[in-house]
Amino acid sequence: MRRLLIQSSVLAFAVALIVSVFALSSAEAKDPKPCISKSFKYKKVEAACKEGGQKAAKKLMKAIVKQAKAKGDKNASECLGCHEDLKKYKNTANAVKWLKPYVE
């Protein structure tokens, strides 16, 4: 009986811990997020990330997509052509190559 009591309080502690970790990470999501990448291929992207985190990087990327559309560059006309998803922004195989004309 006593053993059961200890087990259930350990369980309750674990649940409380998990809940508080979740609460913490969702609170963080409201702040301007820094970029995920720590080593950049292009100075322009690095500078945007340093100045304004992912928000600034997105602004830069949106401007690039606009330029690409204007000159009919299909490769660089969509976020998802260069990023596998829009959460972690993992680059697709050609992302760095395709971005080059817009950042150098």
Ligand code: HEC
């Ligand atoms: C032509 C390819 C290309 C397109 C189109 C593109 N990106 Fe990117 N993006 C890149 C590359 C390459 C990097 C990494 C640059 C570096 O390493 O210097 C990057 C980096 C980023 C980052 C920083 C990621 C981090 O480390 O946190 C964000 C955010 C981002 N892109 C958002 C977007 C959004 C939003 C769009 C659409 C509006 C978009 N990108 C369109 C190629 C592209």
